[in-house]
Amino acid sequence: MPRGQPASVPDDGLTTRARRNRPLVVVHTGTGKGKSTAAFGMALRAWNQGWPVGVFQFVKSAKWRVGEEHALRTLGASGEGGPVTWHKMGEGWSWIQRETGGHAEQAAEGWAQVARDLVAQTYRFYVLDEFTYPIKWGWVDVAEVISVLDARPGQQHVVITGRDAHPDLVAYADLVTDMTKVKHPMDQGQKGQKGVEW
Amino acid sequence: MPRGQPASVPDDGLTTRARRNRPLVVVHTGTGKGKSTAAFGMALRAWNQGWPVGVFQFVKSAKWRVGEEHALRTLGASGEGGPVTWHKMGEGWSWIQRETGGHAEQAAEGWAQVARDLVAQTYRFYVLDEFTYPIKWGWVDVAEVISVLDARPGQQHVVITGRDAHPDLVAYADLVTDMTKVKHPMDQGQKGQKGVEW
Numbered sequence: 267m268p269r270g271q272p273a274s275v276p277d278d279g280l281t282t283r284a285r286r287n288r289p290l291v292v293v294h295t296g297t298g299k300g301k302s303t304a305a306f307g308m309a310l311r312a313w314n315q316g317w318p319v320g321v322f323q324f325v326k327s328a329k330w331r332v333g334e335e336h337a338l339r340t341l342g343a344s345g346e347g348g349p350v351t352w353h354k355m356g357e358g359w360s361w362i363q364r365e366t367g368g369h370a371e372q373a374a375e376g377w378a379q380v381a382r383d384l385v386a387q388t389y390r391f392y393v394l395d396e397f398t399y400p401i402k403w404g405w406v407d408v409a410e411v412i413s414v415l416d417a418r419p420g421q422q423h424v425v426i427t428g429r430d431a432h433p434d435l436v437a438y439a440d441l442v443t444d445m446t447k448v449k450h451p452m453d454q455g456q457k458g459q460k461g462v463e464w
Numbered sequence: 465m466p467r468g469q470p471a472s473v474p475d476d477g478l479t480t481r482a483r484r485n486r487p488l489v490v491v492h493t494g495t496g497k498g499k500s501t502a503a504f505g506m507a508l509r510a511w512n513q514g515w516p517v518g519v520f521q522f523v524k525s526a527k528w529r530v531g532e533e534h535a536l537r538t539l540g541a542s543g544e545g546g547p548v549t550w551h552k553m554g555e556g557w558s559w560i561q562r563e564t565g566g567h568a569e570q571a572a573e574g575w576a577q578v579a580r581d582l583v584a585q586t587y588r589f590y591v592l593d594e595f596t597y598p599i600k601w602g603w604v605d606v607a608e609v610i611s612v613l614d615a616r617p618g619q620q621h622v623v624i625t626g627r628d629a630h631p632d633l634v635a636y637a638d639l640v641t642d643m644t645k646v647k648h649p650m651d652q653g654q655k656g657q658k659g660v661e662w
Contacts, residue, residue, distance in 0.1 A: 287657055290649065294498060298641040303505030304498030308660065311531030315659040333509030340542050341535055391659065423660060442647040443496040448640035451488065459485055461513040461589065462506065462621060 289421045290440040295398060295431035298445035305393045305425045306334045312391035312423070313338070313347035320389035321352045322376055324396045324428075326369060330356065331395070333464060351389070353379070373400035377411070384418040391423050398428030401435065408432045487619045488638040493596060493629035496643035503591045503623045504532045510589035510621070511536070511545035518587035519550045520574055522594045522626075524567060528554065529593065531662060549587070551577070571598035575609070582616040589621050596626030599633065606630045 292308075294301035309319050321338065323331060335352050342350025353360050355372050361379060377400065383389060400406045412434060415424060426435065436442050458464070490506075492499035507517050519536065521529060533550050540548025551558050553570050559577060575598065581587060598604045610632060613622060624633065634640050656662070 288649075290660060292660075293646075295646075296644070298643075299639065300492060300498055300502030300505070300641050300643065304502035304643075305505075306508060307498070307501030307503075307505035307532065310504060310535035311662060312659050314531030314534045317659055333512030334505065336512045337508035337535075337539055337545070340539060340544055344538050344542065346538055347535070436646065439647065440649045441497065443498050444644040444646050445496075445498065445502075446494070446642040446644050448491075448493075448634065448642050449637065451486075451638045461510050461515055462488060462490075464509060 287421060288440075289418070290423050291415055291438065292423070292425040293398075293431050293436060293439040293442045294425065294427045294445060295429060295436070295442065296444035296446050297429060298447035299450070300445045301427040301429075302331065302334075302393075302395050304443075304445075305395065305427050306331075306338065308425060309338060309350075309391060309393055310341070313341050313350065315348065317348040317390035318388065319348055319350045319391045319393070320383060321350070321393045321395065322380055322397070323352075323354045323356065324373055324376055324394065324400055325354075325356055327356045330464065333461075348390070370400075370403070370405040373405045376400075377406045381414045384414060384422060384424075387420045387422060390421060392425065394424065394426045396428045397426045398431045398435070401432050402428075402430050408434050411435065412438045485619060486638075487616070488621050489613055489636065490621070490623040490639045490641075491596075491629050491634060491637040492623065492625045492641055492643060493627060493634070494642035494644050495627060496645035497648070498643045499625040499627075500529065500532075500591075500593050502641075502643075503593065503625050504529075504536065506623060507536060507548075507589060507591055508539070511539050511548065513546065515546040515588035516586065517546055517548045517589045517591070518581060519548070519591045519593065520578055520595070521550070521552045521554065522571055522574055522592065522598055523552075523554055525554045528662065531659075546588070568598075568601070568603040571603045574598075575604045579612045582612060582620060582622075585618045585620060588619060590623065592622065592624045594626045595624045596629045596633070599630050600626075600628050606632050609633065610636045 294304055312319050338350045355376050359376055401408050492502055510517050536548045553574050557574055599606050
């Protein structure tokens with residue numbers, strides 16, 4: 267997409283530079299493909315800037331995103347861009363080191379760590395993969411999420427992925443894209459395949 | 465997204481394995497963000513499978529996608545996954561080594577190379593970034609593109625990105641996602657920023 271000029275200049279008292287560097291909350295939602303994939307694609311740019319990248323996978327299976335995880339970990343260890351830290355709920359969060367409680371409890375634990383990291387400015391780019399679901403299911407309170415995001419210090423960008431993003435989160439976010447399915451091979455009886463789906 | 469079961473099993477005479485491994489033509493279109501970003505995210509999975517990845521950037525500026533290019537080149541050189549080859553129209557295609565003709569001629573040259581590589585099975589995963597535009601502008605004939613894609617041998621996946629994908633290409637493709645803009649910071653007067661947009 268072209269790096270165009272903004273359609274209007276807001277009367278918000280910010281300089282162009284301050285406005286340009288405003289940290290973003292980004293939501294990728296919808297029923298189509300590419301929500302998480304695009305978030306990990308964004309992480310490549312953050313890595314290239316030398317920024318610390320933190321990924322939190324709010325999914326049950328530790329087998330998901332193995333390709334992306336291998337790639338981001340390899341980049342993080344390459345010594346060229348920023349460091350990459352990858353946390354998976356599916357195998358018990360790394361800072362807990364064991365399986366505790368059910369999925370609701372694990373998701374709440376994950377969010378609590380994200381909130382701590384935002385306060386500490388541990389990372390500059392966060393991927394909260396599939397985080398719309400714990401919010402949708404009431405395991406994490408959307409008002410608290412917005413409050414913590416809104417109070418985060420510094421220049422921390424946060425990308426949240428998953429279907430059915432909460433309307434309050436959509437209203438709060440700076441950039442929201444809906445990935446809309448036009449056509450999918452599974453409609454024609456094809457299963458997912460390695461190298462494409464994972 | 466869940467790796468679900470297909471909604472129906474087609475009467476196409478293929479085994480499940482053959483159907484599963486059918487090479488895909490994927491289109492990311494729409495006015496929202498994430499079209500190219502998700503394509504490069506898919507390239508991470510292809511790299512992880514050890515597949516040769518070929519990127520063809522059908523854009524004018526060689527400065528675009530610098531983060532993704534650095535990341536994919538670093539991965540390709542890591543010795544862990546597949547090799548990555550990155551071709552940019554914006555600085556003259558690498559196999560030509562000089563700026564020739566206008567954009568129309570350069571785009572046609574790029575497509576001719578893609579067609580040769582498909583016949584030769586040079587790569588297993590192709591990103592044809594912003595390739596919808598040369599088709600839209602008539603620089604490359606959509607019927608020829610579909611013919612070449614349809615005749616490609618082996619197991620070569622091709623991802624095409626850009627707005628305004630030609631209806632014939634959408635009809636032909638196996639997987640089509642429309643990235644729909646819900647909300648964008650530039651609507652509120654914010655310009656793009658490093659680490660997020662590039």
